[in-house]
Amino acid sequence: MRRQRRTEPSGPYWKQRNWQLSAGFLAVVVLLGGFVALTSDGDGSKAAAAEGPLSHGSVLKGGRPQGCATDDSAGDALPKSAPKDISWQTLGIARVPVSASAGPTRTTGPMRWCYAHTPVGAALAATVIPSQMSGSGWKTVSRQQVVSGRGRDLFEFQRATVQDIDSAAQSGGTSAGSYAGFSVTSYTRGAANVSLLIRTGQGYATTTIALRWSGGDWKVVPADDGSLHTPVTTVQGSPSGYVLWGV
Numbered sequence: 001m002r003r004q005r006r007t008e009p010s011g012p013y014w015k016q017r018n019w020q021l022s023a024g025f026l027a028v029v030v031l032l033g034g035f036v037a038l039t040s041d042g043d044g045s046k047a048a049a050a051e052g053p054l055s056h057g058s059v060l061k062g063g064r065p066q067g068c069a070t071d072d073s074a075g076d077a078l079p080k081s082a083p084k085d086i087s088w089q090t091l092g093i094a095r096v097p098v099s100a101s102a103g104p105t106r107t108t109g110p111m112r113w114c115y116a117h118t119p120v121g122a123a124l125a126a127t128v129i130p131s132q133m134s135g136s137g138w139k140t141v142s143r144q145q146v147v148s149g150r151g152r153d154l155f156e157f158q159r160a161t162v163q164d165i166d167s168a169a170q171s172g173g174t175s176a177g178s179y180a181g182f183s184v185t186s187y188t189r190g191a192a193n194v195s196l197l198i199r200t201g202q203g204y205a206t207t208t209i210a211l212r213w214s215g216g217d218w219k220v221v222p223a224d225d226g227s228l229h230t231p232v233t234t235v236q237g238s239p240s241g242y243v244l245w246g247v
Contacts, residue, residue, distance in 0.1 A: 068114035071101035092134035110137025119184040122192035125218035126209040135166040154226030181242035204235040
């Protein structure tokens with residue numbers, strides 16, 4: 001990988017059009033300076049989340065949620081290529097890769113879930129889960145597919161300040177970029193870090209997403225400041241070391 005540099009647009013990030021679009025594409029949410037207190041919400045969404053497919057009570061004795069089945073035969077081996085059954089679906093303003101064998105194999109409301117317990121499954125989860133955050137069902141996704149804690153609370157607080165975008169038409173035709181590939185930089189049965197390669201109008205950019213195997217599926221681990229991924233960095237020259245999703 002050649003030298004990278006961080007993209008640093010000027011002005012308050014939450015007022016920038018590009019940030020508002022990428023809030024759905026990559027769920028770029030960071031803590032407002034000086035804000036340290038949060039109050040719990042009283043809208044019953046936590047109770048509703050407890051009834052979802054990834055809640056504790058929905059996980060079967062075998063370790064997977066009811067109705068969830070994936071091909072985990074690849075084990076812990078890091079992939080050298082994308083699954084042959086990759087196809088593409090549109091989620092809000094993003095097109096995302098999906099695999100009939102590695103996931104997401106289930107859809108419940110705004111959620112795409114059930115990923116293979118493999119590095120490829122983690123890579124697909126890292127790509128798809130944040131992309132679901134643009135639409136009006138983002139809180140359901142957050143409560144089921146983001147690890148709970150202060151980081152998630154901060155993410156939800158910031159995400160609530162951004163307009164919901166349920167289709168590309170609502171974005172004014174502006175594209176935040178497209179997913180080009182991935183690299184699983186670390187992997188265990190319980191956790192993974194995935195670097196995503198994004199194709200933009202100016203070239204390529206990368207960001208890293210942390211995941212945890214929890215409740216029988218992969219979930220995003222937010223940072224303490226509420227970010228769902230590391231700062232996006234632009235790539236100088238041609239990227240290397242990534243598995244490409246293909247067309």
